[in-house]
Amino acid sequence: MPSSAGFTRRQAMTTSAALAAAALSTPSAAQAAARSAARSAGSAASASALDVVADMxxxxxxxxxxxxxxxxxxxxxxxxxxxxxxxxxxxQGFRSIRIPVTWGQHEGPAPAYTLDPVFLARIxxxxxxxxxDGFHVLINMHGDAWQWVLNMPARHDAVLAQYTATWQQIAATFRDESRRLLFESVNEPFFNGSSGDxxxxxLMNELNTTFHSVVRATxxxxxxxxxxxxxxxxxxxxAKIDGLVATFAALDDPNLVASVHYYSFWPFSVNLAGYTTFNAATQQDLTDTFDLVHKAFVANGIPAVVGEYGLLGWDSGPGTVEEGETLKYLEYLGHYARYRGLTTMLWDNGSRFNRRTLQWNDPSLYAQIRSSWTGRSGTASTDQLFVPRxxxxxxxxxxxxLNGTRLTRIDVVGARHLVRGVDYxxxxxxxxxxxATLGRLTASQEHGTNAVLSLRFSDGTPWAVNVITYDKPVLTSATGTTASLVIPTAFNGDKLATMEAVYADGSPAGPQSWTTYxxxxxxxxxxxxxxxxxxPTAFFSDVTDGAAVTLTFYFWSGTRLTYTLTGSGTAVTGTSA
Known part of the structure; x- marks a missing residue:
């Protein structure tokens, strides 16, 4: 266990008072204060750990x-x-890459669990x-967490033996790589059939300490x-952070890094329960989380990474979280992570940065993320202005x-800029x-976006506002089954924000019965x-057979439409109000 410089985690934790001011200072000052506090405790190694993670x-x-x-x-x-x-x-500006790896499917049988040499060579x-190419690289044990590690309560010795053998081989293979390579013990671990918290x-402590001893022994x-x-x-x-803090204190090793993942306040992340916007509650969830990680780790000289971040709704389908609300979330996340001295690693399954075209599928998303690495951007309450046709x-x-910026001008994408004092x-x-300006911008009267305003601020990336011409949407009556009811809809330039479903008594209908949305x-x-x-079936599977359901569709323009579902068995009829 490398602590030759005489530094211990217990000593590190005595620096928290000195770091209190840093928690309220600039992002760079917060990280610098943590490094300075670690150095004053006598550990160049720990300071280096903070430096390495900051450089990631x-x-x-x-x-x-x-x-x-x-x-x-x-x-x-x-x-x-x-x-x-x-x-x-x-x-694109990235300085580190996390490479998730699932090892178990490339291993031989017990007791050796020999890794396929071809696969290992490819990694x-x-x-x-x-x-x-100058990246810091983090490799981990990823899908194994839900394939076999989760069985540790029932197969403790077998799981620990495979875990140990796997990490022995990984550590031996990469033993002589530069220190810009990091190892991560396991991804999002959980345990099936345990007796509780x-x-x-x-078990979590046992995995992390086994990982530590195996790697250090090589x-x-x-x-x-x-x-x-x-x-x-x-x-x-x-509670989970306290458990990791206890593990770090017991290991007393200055070269450890804490990891958490963050996909935002869950209802906002998947657009559930009416959380369609990056509102105060959603922002508070982010600040509370990053404050907690900072206080437990960074303020005590322990580097921390947000090993994955994004929105869960990205994988559900397009439009789950509205574009402007997504951008506000990403802008604030980047800002607050800097403020709290946390290194962030964007989760990308191939849908963000296209690995075939080598282009961003959503350039505005990338622009907002990149801007947040160094400063703040102005945003707005909406990126949609609806003008009735x-x-x-x-x-x-x-x-x-404004986020500390000022509005400098407004451009119309593809046309002349707006005149302050006249157009706005x-x-x-x-x-x-x-x-009059809106009338000019929507002169074509075509449903949908007629113009895009680019709000330019004194710093950061511009904020786009879509000027949209719309008519009230129209829902048409339909018949279908509990496998699928397709409602013909004339959106007329509008877009759907969310849907509410209730029974006749006002109680929630459908899945997630704790909310009507x-x-x-x-x-x-x-x-x-x-x-x-x-x-789809996912909706009807949790609807009481034969019960009438009233749906309310909420559109971004502010329009609300009701629709009634009736049926028996697998037959369903939908009627527009």
Whole structure:
């Protein structure tokens, strides 16, 4: 256990008072104060750990590749990794890559659990490419967590034997790699059939301490390699963080890194329970979480990574979380992570940065993320202005979230800029677009986006506002089954925000019975091209047979439409109000 400089975790924790001021200072000052406090305790090694992890910001995940279950790294739809890909990713500004790896499917039987040398060589080839291109690299044990590690309560000795053998081989293979390579013990671990929280904590500690002892025993570069350890499930709550703090204190090793994952406040992340916007409650969840991680680790000289971040709704389907609300979340996450001295690693399963075209599928998302690495961007209460078709527009107001910036101008994408004092006015944080300007911008009267305003601030990335012409949407009566009811819908330029489902007595109908507002792209799915809203089996499986259900569809324009479902057995009829 490398603590030759005389530094211990107990000494590190005595520095918390000195770091209290840093918690309220600039992001760079917070990290610098943590490093300075560690150095004053007498440990160049611990200071170096903080430096290394700070230098890893920003990070990115090579998701759905080497953790894919199947024949090879292409099994989940991504192409083979190339050296050219890493070079292109480097040009995007990323400084570290987390490479999730599932090892068990490439192992032989007990007791040796010999790793397939071809697979192991391929992992080493990719790691070496990334290191040669200047990245910090983190490799882990990923899908194994839900394939066999989870069985530890019932098969304790067998699981621990495989875990030990696997890490012995990984550590030996990468023993002499540079210190820019980090190991992570296991991804989002959990345990099936445990007796509860107490046993979970014991098993989690056993995995992390076994990982630590196995890697350190291999010597060489592994003697002081940074070792990343997660909380149970990579969950950032107090009890699980306390468990990891206790493990770190017992190990007394200055080269440990804490890991948690963050996918936002769950209802917002999947658009459930009416959380359609990045509101105060959603923001508070983020600040509370990052405050907790900072206080437990960074403020005590222990580096911490948010090993995965994003939104769970990204995988549900397009439009689950509205674009502007997504961008506000990402802007704030980047800002607050810097403030709390946390290194963040974007989860990307291939849907963010396209590995075939080497382009971002959503350039605005990337622009917002990249901007947040160094500063703040102005945003607004909305990125949509709805103008009724066939009517003279009224002045429209938008609340600006200036975030320390100021609005400098407004451009119209593809046309001339707007004139301040004529086309728009600004009073404090209130932006008003003149009615005449909106009339000019929507002169075509075509449903949908007629113009895009680019709000330019004194710092950060511009904020886009879509000027949308719409008519009230129309729902048509339909018949179907509990396998699928397809509701013909004329969206007329509008877009769906959420859906509410209740029985006659007002109680929640359908899945997630604790809320009347259902999950977007799970309980209902709009298709703007086809002109439909589909209610799938996932909705009807939790509806009482024969009970009438009233649906309320909420649109971003503010329009609300009701729709009644009746049926018996598998037959369903939908009627527009």
């Amino acid at each position: 910001q920003p990070g990115w995940n090579l998701g759905n590749t080497f953790e894919a279950i199947g024949a090879d790294e292409t099994a989940w739809g991504n192409p083979r990794v190339t050296r050219a890909f890493f070079r292109r990713l480097k040009a 080493k080839e990719v790691v070496d490419w990334a290191l040669a 107490e046993q979970n904590a014991v 010597g060489g570069g592994n003697a002081d390699r940074l070792l990343v350890m997660p909380t149970l499930g990579d969950t950032p709550d107090q 066939g009517r003279t527009p009224a002045d429209a107001t938008i609340t600006l979230n 006015t600004v009073s404090g944080s209130t932006l008003t677009i003149a009615a 259902k999950q977007f792209n799970v309980a209902f799915t709009p298709d703007y091209t086809a002109g439909t809203i589909t209610l």
